[in-house]
Each structure stands twice: as structure tokens, then as C-alpha cells.
Amino acid sequence: MANKGMTSFDPSALCQVAIVVRSIDETVKFYTEVFGIGPFEIRQVDFPNATYCGQKAGYRGKRAFAKLGPVTLELIELIEGKTVHEDFLKEKGEGLHHIAFAVKDLKRCEEEAEKLGLKVIQGMKREDGSGFAYLDSDRIGGAMFELIQWQV
Amino acid sequence: MANKGMTSFDPSALCQVAIVVRSIDETVKFYTEVFGIGPFEIRQVDFPNATYCGQKAGYRGKRAFAKLGPVTLELIELIEGKTVHEDFLKEKGEGLHHIAFAVKDLKRCEEEAEKLGLKVIQGMKREDGSGFAYLDSDRIGGAMFELIQWQV
Numbered sequence: 001m002a003n004k005g006m007t008s009f010d011p012s013a014l015c016q017v018a019i020v021v022r023s024i025d026e027t028v029k030f031y032t033e034v035f036g037i038g039p040f041e042i043r044q045v046d047f048p049n050a051t052y053c054g055q056k057a058g059y060r061g062k063r064a065f066a067k068l069g070p071v072t073l074e075l076i077e078l079i080e081g082k083t084v085h086e087d088f089l090k091e092k093g094e095g096l097h098h099i100a101f102a103v104k105d106l107k108r109c110e111e112e113a114e115k116l117g118l119k120v121i122q123g124m125k126r127e128d129g130s131g132f133a134y135l136d137s138d139r140i141g142g143a144m145f146e147l148i149q150w151q152v
Numbered sequence: 153m154a155n156k157g158m159t160s161f162d163p164s165a166l167c168q169v170a171i172v173v174r175s176i177d178e179t180v181k182f183y184t185e186v187f188g189i190g191p192f193e194i195r196q197v198d199f200p201n202a203t204y205c206g207q208k209a210g211y212r213g214k215r216a217f218a219k220l221g222p223v224t225l226e227l228i229e230l231i232e233g234k235t236v237h238e239d240f241l242k243e244k245g246e247g248l249h250h251i252a253f254a255v256k257d258l259k260r261c262e263e264e265a266e267k268l269g270l271k272v273i274q275g276m277k278r279e280d281g282s283g284f285a286y287l288d289s290d291r292i293g294g295a296m297f298e299l300i301q302w303q304v
Contacts, residue, residue, distance in 0.1 A: 094294025
């Protein structure tokens with residue numbers, strides 16, 4: 001089937017399933033002890049140049065990553081700053097927040113998305129073009145999609 | 153790392169990401185036209201012998217399935233019957249509802265889960281042992297896990 005929409009988006013490039021949690025430590029302990037998920041890589045992220053609804057809104061957060069076969073599980077804990085994760089936690093509580101897809105050209109992908117009426121709610125771009133963008137794809141169907149261009 | 157918990161559970165066997173939606177038709181149209189996801193297989197499911205919190209509670213639903221690379225995207229629309237999907241839609245609205253893992257021995261996996269304090273909220277088992285079980289893993293971290301033993 002021809003891709004009539006975002007031609008630079010590849011649906012087969014699903015790379016992450018992400019959960020917003022209140023406590024990474026508690027969730028990692030549970031997932032490790034009960035389900036044998038892991039090892040987890042736990043780290044802090046700091047995105048001082050991130051945007052929220054088009055405005056600069058840096059944030060910091062705690063993250064944990066583990067493999068679920070071909071896909072990475074990401075746990076997201078808030079530290080500081082205005083984020084889509086905070087909005088979600090306030091509105092819905094802990095839970096599955098987004099799925100992420102690797103893209104080769106984030107800027108082009110964002111432009112295509114916006115032409116189709118999808119807004120970038122939160123994003124971050126480095127000078128080399130790498131970064132991420134959360135789309136408001138949750139307006140239909142309720143699921144947020146993140147686009148990630150990996151830093152090489 | 154030794155799996156201290158459910159030894160019959162394999163975290164690498166992630167097979168589905170599932171979204172509860174109000175309208176499969178509308179969501180499929182959006183995902184197809186904007187993201188090029190598809191083709192979708194749309195069908196009705198009918199589980200007259202399903203259980204909900206240990207009680208028999210059959211249900212029918214509409215489903216759509218498409219591949220996102222190695223994982224299947226499942227869209228879930230309610231038709232009739234008491235389900236975890238209906239609970240979710242009422243409490244949180246549309247959105248990412250669960251991730252599913254293939255298991256080889258559903259009965260054993262359920263027994264292990266229950267020994268560890270996890271309840272099967274909703275399930276269905278055929279005479280050959282195949283079927284599915286939703287665990288109340290969302291008590292910590294907020295994400296519901298489904299176990300699926302495929303029918304061979």
C-alpha cells in the first residue's frame with residue numbers, strides 16, 4: 001500500500017515501549033524479581049533545550065531501559081520541568097505512555113507530520129539533527145507516538 | 153541474571169502492543185493515511201467462556217491487527233461484555249492498554265504469577281491449554297501484561 005502520509009516514517013521501525021511510573025526503583029525491582037526483565041540501565045536525562053508546545057521548556061528526568069526482545073522498554077520518572085510525561089501522570093496516573101519509532105530524518109518527519117495536522121508537543125534536537133519529537137497522535141486512538149533520530 | 157520469579161515467563165517474547173480505542177474504523181483510517189501502518193486485519197472476537205476476576209464473563213469485541221516490525225499492533229474496540237478494556241476506557245479513555253508476551257505453558261505461568269501475588273483479572277483458556285490471561289501487573293508501574301499461549 002502506498003504511504004500517502006509521512007513518507008519518511010517507517011512503521012516497522014518500532015524501537016521503544018515507554019511507561020510513565022512514579023518510582024523507577026520500585027518498578028525495576030518488581031519487573032526484575034517477578035518477570036526476570038533486565039538488566040536495566042538506569043540514568044538521568046537532562047534536556048535544557050527541549051520544547052513543550054513550541055516553547056523552550058528544559059527538563060530533567062530519570063530513566064530505566066531494558067530489552068524486551070527486539071524492543072526496548074523505557075521507564076520514565078519525573079524529576080523537574082514541564083513534560084508530556086507529567087501531564088500524563090496527572091491525568092491518567094502511571095501507565096503505558098507512548099511507543100517510539102526510529103526515523104532517519106527527524107526534521108523532515110516533523111515537517112511532514114505538521115503538514116498532516118499533527119503537532120509536535122514536546123521535542124529536542126541536537127545540532128547534528130538527532131533528537132526526538134512527541135506527536136499529538138493521541139487525539140485519535142489515544143496513543144502517543146515518539147519519533148527518534150539516534151545520535152551517531 | 154537468574155529469574156527468581158516466573159521461570160516460565162520469557163521477557164524477550166514480547167509480541168503485541170495493544171491500544172483500546174473508541175472506533176477501530178477511525179483509528180485504522182488515521183494510522184493508514186498518516187503513518188502508512190497496515191495492512192490491518194479486522195475481525196470480531198467472541199469469548200463466551202472468558203473470565204473476569206475469576207467469574208465467567210463472556211465478551212465480544214472488534215479487533216484490528218497490523219505489524220510494527222517484529223511486534224503486532226492490536227486495536228481493541230468494545231462490543232459487549234464486562235472486560236478490562238471497558239474498565240480502562242471508562243477510567244482513562246482511549247490509549248495504550250497492555251503489552252503481550254507469548255508463553256509456552258499458560259497454566260503454569262498463571263500459577264507462578266498467582267504464587268507471586270499477581271492476579272489474573274481476565275482470561276480465557278481452550279481445551280488444548282491455549283488462551284490468554286491479563287495480569288494485574290498494573291498495580292506497580294501501571295502497565296498491564298497479557299500472557300498468550302497461541303493455539304497450534
